[in-house]
Amino acid sequence: MHDDEEILAVARAGFLDEASDMLRQFEQALLIMEEDPTDAENLNAAFRAAHTIKGTAGLFGFDAVVHFTHEAETLLECLRSGQLAVNEHLTALLLRSRDQMEALLEEVRSGESDPEVAAVSHSLGAELRAAMTATSAPAAPSAPSAAPSEAAEVTTAAQGPGYWHISLRFGLDALRNGLDPLAFIRYLDSLGAVKHMHLVQALIPPLEGMDPENCYVGVEVAFESSASQQAIEQVFDFCHDDCDVAVLAPNADAASRQALLERRAEDSEAREALSSLWDRMGLVAPAEADLLPEPELTPAPAPTPIAAAAAPEPVSEAAPAAHIAAAAPSAKAAPKERKSEESRFIRVRADKLDRLIDLIGELVIASSGAQLVAHTEQSPSFMEAAQRISDIVEEARDGALGLRMVPIGDTFARFHRVVRDLSKQLGKDIELVITGGDTELDKSMVETIADPLMHLVRNSLDHGIEPTEQRIAVGKSAQGRLAFNAYHESGSIVIEVSDDGKGLDRDRILKKAIERNLIPHDAVLDDEAIYQLIFLPGFSTAEAVTNVSGRGVGMDVVKRNIESLRGHIRVASQPGRGATMQIRLPLTLAMIDGFLTMVGDVHYVLPLSVVSECIDVPQECLADPDRVCGTFDLRGEVLPYLDLARFYGVEPGLARRRSLIVVRDGTVRIGLVVDRLLGEHQTVIKPLAGIFRHIKALAGSTILGSGAVALVLDMQGVVQAATRQDTRLAPGLGLYSQRIGSDDKVAA
Template sequence: MTDDDLADALDTFITEARELLQDFEEGLLGLEDEPSAQDSVNALFRTMHTLKGSAGLFGLHHLVAFTHVVETVLDSVREGELAVSAELVSALLPCGDHVSSMVEGVAAGRLDATTSETVDGDRLLAALQPFLTLSSPLAPVLAEPEVDTLRTWRLTLRFGPDSLRNGMDPLSFLRYLATMGVLERVTTLTDALPDAEQMDPETCYLGFVIDFVSGAAKADIEDVFDFVREDSQISIVPADGQADDYVKVIEGLPDQDRLGDLLVRSGAVTDLEIARALQIQQERNRTGDSLPPLGEILIETQTVPKPVVDAALGKQRKTADSRSQETQTIRVYANRLDKLIDLVGELVIAQSSVGIHRPDEEGYDEAQGEVMRLVEEVRHSALSLRMVPIGTTLRRFERVVRDVCVDLDKDVDLVITGGEAEMDKALVERIGDPLLHLVRNALDHGVEPRADRERQGKPIRGKLRLNAFHDAGSIVIEVADDGRGLNRDRILGKAVERGMVQPGTVMSDHEVYDLIFEPGFSTVETVSNLSGRGVGMDVVRRNIAELRGTIEVLTTAGAGTTFRIRLPLTLAIIDGFLVGVGPSAFIVPLDRVTECVELPPNAAERDCMYLRGEVLPFIRLRTIFDIAGTPPRRQNVVVIEQSGQRAGLVVDTLLGQFQTVIKPLGVLFSEARCISGSTILGNGEVALILDVGPLVAENVSREQVLV
């Protein structure tokens, strides 16, 4: 198997392991509700068994050892020797987290357990000990396989002058080496011997160069000299002609980011030698010299031959290149790919039909229309490849709700609906953190303690509902609880107290509830481990705004609160409405447009107009973007709506609906407000895409609304 094949296989293992661990967590939570579900127990056992087997193929011994113990516990459950209980589920859930952490470590290039992972693993295994039956004792952590390949080592030994005085006979070390392998050649180094009259019989002047053939690992050979290491010079390197073996081993290793890790895993150096080289590196850095590369130090100290270091450096560079080129993978339904391929075939045929007609011939317009129809279908079909059900993301909160309820001593049922609704995979991955904040806040601040619910005549068990559905080209996600609801007066009072709102200001319910998203805002008197510091809700709104979404609060005192998030289905293409202001063009997201009207003549110099008895404030794009030129005699108003607030965009021309391919603005314009991206028009010009949320929030004053 080539290096590329091995890397691809490891990537596949990581992807499948992540999915298996997600299934493992969901299965455990389901098993707690239905302890007698044998199918669930079998599925959990198979998950750990599969993980253990796959990890063993890649030599991931720390994963094999840990999953073996978890598998043993689940086998006891499967055989009926161990009953399912809340305590067992509580012990197994963090084990899944630990395996997930180790898998992510493998994804980052760490093929061995870190010290912290080892400590965490030992703690979790100790927690599993009570659930292991006498017939299934706790399996010890598997050791690395012994090295059984014979290699020739060149040992250069210069014992310290006080070795004999300290009771260390150099020949005893040679005799011990002979029990581990064959001393093919021993050359005595006598260059340090003084003249006979100057010799001290208690001083060691001798050294040795030994060609040693053994199947022992380098670290085992190094351990022989533990007692004389500090005052002796000891070098253990592959003999001439043996370096090629280590080069081949390094080339066959999985990708690693660090040079030291590659050399240690190949067996060419030991952890102690790497530590010594790093110490030399730091000492030279402290003396003011430039920091020398680790590889140069290893070669300079004759710890490892140069060809071996060069091979490791080449592997390290290859790892860095593959990391930079790493792409995410997504599973696609085969029928969607088949449909896309069929559409592309139809498009090719339709394009050929257009080519055989002249523009003035009969049938040309029909053929051209068919091409445009197929292009539209190809677009929709291609976008569907990135669409995934949101249910997987929502089901992850079953674990969150369980753990938080244990911490808060509350009983809350999680109800998930609409999990089949699909959205862009990029959105699914980025909406998780905002939803986590909302779920934790709902459990902490929304749902009341048991005693309070009982006094109010509510069911002791609270309810938290996660719902998702499609609506007008968007996806809506709701986080709803049946708790105490938001206290309008308390929120407004806290805002006045902090100087965020002037006393006596008249505010709508929407504006008051929107205050909870301000940075640092909190009405909680005591801070808990979960929330109450005023950190999180502002992050929720900011993260959702970055996804071109909005969040709305619906609440009823004593009945509960619903947070409604509205997001586009995809971040790649949107339906837009194209407008013109002077020579500039702008795109307004079509789902924010409610209607278009002509600007009344008497509103030319005002900031609002009356539209069917309602005051509609204006946002003049010409003024905001400082566009030169004189407005035309007839202008238009595009009525937009954002979180229940309506406003009118004053523009020169209405250019109609436009399929908009979103292009990012780049780092230079990352701080630009009211603009979410750009697109390229058919004539090659650039049109800016308006970010309606900040545009309305920053440019519509309360005075305009109340005129």
């Protein structure tokens, strides 16, 4: 019993993961449908997503999900058949249905039922049914409608012998592939009634020759239903690769039945027995069969209350009712193609992947230690072996980190719905443009960055982009534009959220900050420093609080979440032209290629991607060795520098020749004065203990091959320390308390 419960739990988790993917596809298809109602394939995609959720939920017995999803699916079928025209009301109704499906799936996940969720299902289901029964002129079909022969099947279903004939032969691997034959039979109850069912015992081998993992199930079913042939066939869509399915209409002719008889029986004796069985089950008209002794019939299983199955998905030409519907070759090709595509992917638990990354990190440290010993021993063969191991470990590291990289476009795509709903709520016409969606980012970052992006989007829509009347009055297009862009730069990923609205009001921000005593009234700030004020807790320039924004809660959370990922955010704005929020994040939080340096007895690591060049310490730095920071001339360009020894209060080493490392963070270049250069180093980043978090410009630590601890520099903090210092700035800005050129030391 314990094993069964564990298997069901794993299967349920897999269903919920798949359902989440289907919900995203469903929502995306609905949003496209709103923009282009004539896109028939997109409408079919929405229907398939809903059908998959309902069908899989039915196999697990999640009746609440099945019942409600069927209502939405039926409305989609009305749109596909042209009975209803796509309009804003129906799209909004389907989007609300998508949200309700998510709520019902969350109940499945938690195992708890909420009466309010059930009430919403009831009321929203009534709205869906009302929308389907609303009188409207027939619209031009957005998808090919069912062929006339299909409609004829329904009207003639009661003719002939009166029952649909369903003949199933499951493959030996059906059970191994997770199929439950009885579940498909029970699912038929949603379309009609199973009158008779007979298990083909000839397919079952003797007990001594039976493999308990093989499936030996073959059944003949007499099914009473007014559904169409395709609706019945779709019940078995999920098992076409593992089951030979044949469906004969009640009015099928003798030739069709004879063809099926020859498929199912090899010799004349077996055919006579099978024909007699069909006759006694009511599957053969009296004129077609010779009456033979009545075989023993297996009673049909008790009906299981499952919601109605999927409405048929129209095809360009329906199969004639008189022919066997045992899946045409084209119909079988699609499932096989999908299965082949799906076989390229495998779901892996996130904690297992994290454990693998941790082990790879320990392997990197061990490899570094082996190289250190090899150099100490001065053994050429040992050094060669250690280097070969190091190369393999580096390749394994890159491969393991690549497993956690996902396209950020999936995160961007979620905002189509947000922009759509908020623009309608605010009465604005706004277009969302996404570029760079294939740029990859560590999955752990994707989950954290989604919330900050949400805040930025809401502020752009509410405060940035003007109403249509104001845009037209100033000569802008009536439709506003919100853009997402992502790209790689210098070992980092850059995410930009920009709009073409009115931009940030520099003077208003400064005035509000002074009114709230966030900065002194005589503070001297450049534009970028002023724009950074919007990230202070409680800061807002909104004249009125709305349901969308305006309370000053959120932008400080944006900055805090981004900085927790060792990233930073910058703001650029042009009055009347729009604003851009630029987020810069490291590619991964786990391991990096680093550049190892030494100051005094302390090792420091910089990301190798930011190192531009290494030079001797310039004369400007040597002129006053006690200065923490200043400027120097690099081939005609004036750059700021920071002496790490003075910055951290470390006594410089006794090395006669110190060095300056020129690093680049985005478009900013600075120099870092260090005592020794130790070269490249594969760095496994480990978090600092809470007691050290107050120390500025540190991103974490790492363990060297010798067992010593090195500190990983946070380039954002280092750049701020070297370039943005003012004695009158408020501490809340996180800037240091002096100007470049001051002779006072900076407190670390």
